[in-house]
Every structure is written in structure tokens, then in C-alpha cells.
Amino acid sequence: MRASRLLSILLLLQTRGRLTARQLADILEVSVRTIYRDVEALHAAGVPLFGDAGPAGGYQLVDGYRTRLTGMTPGEAEALFLAGMPGPAAELGLGEVVAAAQLKIQAALPAEMRERATRIQERFHLDAHGWYHDGDHSPHLAALADAVWNQRRVRIRYHRWKEPVEVTRDLDPYAVVLKGGKWYLVGHGDDQIRTYRVHKVVGLTVLDATFERPRDFDLGAYWRSFLQEFRTRLYRSEAVVRVSPPGVLRMRELMSAAVVDSMDQTATCPDEEGWVTAVVPIESLDHAQSEFMRLGSMVEVLKPCELRERLQATARDLAEMYLS
Structure with a gap:
């Protein structure tokens, strides 16, 4: 564990330049005293590392020093290929760059690690877009x-x-x-x-x-x-709702995590028909009306009265439209 941390300190200073003991401690999630001991160990190992005191001080490597201890472990190689998201990279204009970099890294890996990295790409895919939205398309x-x-x-x-x-x-x-x-x-x-x-x-x-x-x-x-x-800021009010068993499942698919969490925390025991009553946060009457309309007859709004009346009016309009 300590050897890994010493290497991390070395690579952090190599890539970021001057860093204070407090900055290193925060990054590595250890105490400042631990960083002091690690720096002493690096000195003893002959690493050309020096530090300056004062507000503008910190540790840094002697100019020109580069460590060769940059070999990746199998787990690090797998994580690197797992983190590659070609879709977002392409949107940033970096799609070809990311693909080329992955090819170069893959070619440089030993055969066993290359096979493991390829297996990651064949078995895992990260899609950052939502189910009901293809993402933004901005020319800028x-x-x-x-x-x-x-x-x-x-x-x-x-x-x-x-x-x-x-x-x-x-x-x-x-x-x-x-x-x-x-x-x-x-x-x-x-x-x-x-x-x-x-x-x-x-x-x-x-x-x-x-x-x-x-x-x-x-x-x-x-x-x-x-x-x-x-x-x-988003959720300014609350609604009391009755939800059917299929409605509970549908809310988990369509509603935000805050709404689902509130439903889970406040839901009553199911009644004879399996319906539960819960208190959920809402943004506004307009937004809540459109959200609950998506659930149709799987949810009944009990409060606030104004929201219930809006849904009643919409239901009457729909009945008139489709039953006339």
C-alpha cells in the first residue's frame, strides 16, 4: 500500500509540478504527517525531490527528472479501456483521437494485458445518454x-x-x-x-x-x-398520491431519484388492492400535472387540491374527446 502511495506522489509531482503537503494529503486521502514520512522515504531512495517553505512553497522534482515507473497493472489497463466513451468523445471532437490513443496503448501492452483489455471492450459498454433522450446536439x-x-x-x-x-x-x-x-x-x-x-x-x-x-x-x-x-431549488412543494403496483414500477422508470426515494420512504402499507399512499416532491403544478398524466390511471393525486382539480379537468377533456 505504501509503495503504491510513494509511486503516486512521484507521478503527481511529475505531472502536476509543485504541490504542497496538504494538497498531496488531500489527493491521496492521508494525513499531512504521512506525506512528510513518505517524502523522507523518497529522499532516502535517492529521488531528487526538494521542498520550499512558506505560502508559495511546496514539493517538486528537480527539473528534467522523469521516473520510468509508469507501468500499468492489468486492473489499470482494464479500467482505462472501460472508461473510454466514444460517443461523448466524438461530441467533443475527440473521437478519432481517443480511438487512436486506445489503439496505441493496446499495441504497447503485453499480450496478456492486451487480451484482458480487449475482453473489457467486448463485454462492457458505457452509454451516457438517457433512455428517453438522445442527448444534446450543439454545433458549439x-x-x-x-x-x-x-x-x-x-x-x-x-x-x-x-x-x-x-x-x-x-x-x-x-x-x-x-x-x-x-x-x-x-x-x-x-x-x-x-x-x-x-x-x-x-x-x-x-x-x-x-x-x-x-x-x-x-x-x-x-x-x-x-x-x-x-x-x-427544484422541488418547491409536495403531493400526496395513491399508486397502484404497476404504477410503483412505472414511477421507478420515469421519475427522478428524489421522487422515487421519497415514495419509498413515505409509502404506507398496501391496501386491499395493493395500492400505496406516499408523499412525493413536485416542482410546480404545471410540471407535476404533465408528470402524473404519463402514469394515467396508475396514480391518483389526493393533494394538493388544485393539482387534483387540474387532472380531473384534463381527464374530462380526454373522455369527451375520445368518447364523443
Whole structure:
């Protein structure tokens, strides 16, 4: 375990340059004291590693030093090929690059590892798109990804749901994220970081100006925080519903994880017909009406009264339409 961590420290410094003991400890999920001991062990092994004290200090390797300890284990080779998603890579304009890189890596692997990597590709396939959506198709995605990579400032024309529906923003593009088959741009502008749906970018100009990406920006942490805030804003009310056994299964297929979790946690014991009563979160009356209409007679809304009345009116309209 320690040997693997020492190698990780060496490769981190080789690929990222100067890193503090705290940064190394956070990445490797160990204590700072453990990093101090590991650095001493690397010194004793003759690794040309030095550190500077102070706010701008940290550890780094002597210029020009490169480790040859970069061999992959069978598990690492398998994981690399499992992580290759040709669909999203192609959308970013990297499809051919990813395919070529995988071919080169595969050719360089020993015969046994090459066979295991091939087996992974034959047996596992990752599809990032949802069942009911083929994903976004934006003509600006590849250019945005290139601007993110090269730290080029961009000017976007963005279509949003509120007035004014079309706005112009100058942004420092920090990242692009694929979520549920949809691409999102994380960008800094007007002294704050915001998330934009790439599909709604209707115009893009890559500017000559560049920007410095903040060293302390953690994309994973930002995205987790954004999702939590989004879910908190999303569900503003609750509905009490009766759901049939087939409806419970259908809700698991169609509804969000928050709705399904709430149903599981609040569902009563089944009645004589097998129906359960549960409390589920809803976004708005309009959205809830369309969501529950998809379940037809497999669900009955008990509360709120306004939502129940809307569904009653829709049911009457449908009956009139189809029974006349």
C-alpha cells in the first residue's frame, strides 16, 4: 500500500509540478504527517525531490527528472479501456483521437494485458445518454471544449427561459460536464461561477484574450455543490398520491431519484388492492400535472387540491374527446 502511495506522489509531482503537503494529503486521502514520512522515504531512495517553505512553497522534482515507473497493472489497463466513451468523445471532437490513443496503448501492452483489455471492450459498454433522450446536439460544443482546454475567453449568446430570453455573456470557460446525456458549460463571469446548458448557446465567439484558471477551483466539488443547490431549488412543494403496483414500477422508470426515494420512504402499507399512499416532491403544478398524466390511471393525486382539480379537468377533456 505504501509503495503504491510513494509511486503516486512521484507521478503527481511529475505531472502536476509543485504541490504542497496538504494538497498531496488531500489527493491521496492521508494525513499531512504521512506525506512528510513518505517524502523522507523518497529522499532516502535517492529521488531528487526538494521542498520550499512558506505560502508559495511546496514539493517538486528537480527539473528534467522523469521516473520510468509508469507501468500499468492489468486492473489499470482494464479500467482505462472501460472508461473510454466514444460517443461523448466524438461530441467533443475527440473521437478519432481517443480511438487512436486506445489503439496505441493496446499495441504497447503485453499480450496478456492486451487480451484482458480487449475482453473489457467486448463485454462492457458505457452509454451516457438517457433512455428517453438522445442527448444534446450543439454545433458549439467542440469549440467550447477547445476554449476550455486552451483557456480562451468566450462570448456566448444564450437562450434562457426568463426575460430577456436571449442574453450575451463574456465568460472564462472553466469546464464542460456531461450529465444525463446533456452537456453543461461551467464558466466564470460577472464575478461568479455559473452553469450553462450548452444546447442553449445560440452564438459563440472565441476571443483573443486568455485567462488564468484558479488553482484552487475543484470541478468535482463545484459540481456536487451545484447539484445539491439545484435539487433544493427544484422541488418547491409536495403531493400526496395513491399508486397502484404497476404504477410503483412505472414511477421507478420515469421519475427522478428524489421522487422515487421519497415514495419509498413515505409509502404506507398496501391496501386491499395493493395500492400505496406516499408523499412525493413536485416542482410546480404545471410540471407535476404533465408528470402524473404519463402514469394515467396508475396514480391518483389526493393533494394538493388544485393539482387534483387540474387532472380531473384534463381527464374530462380526454373522455369527451375520445368518447364523443
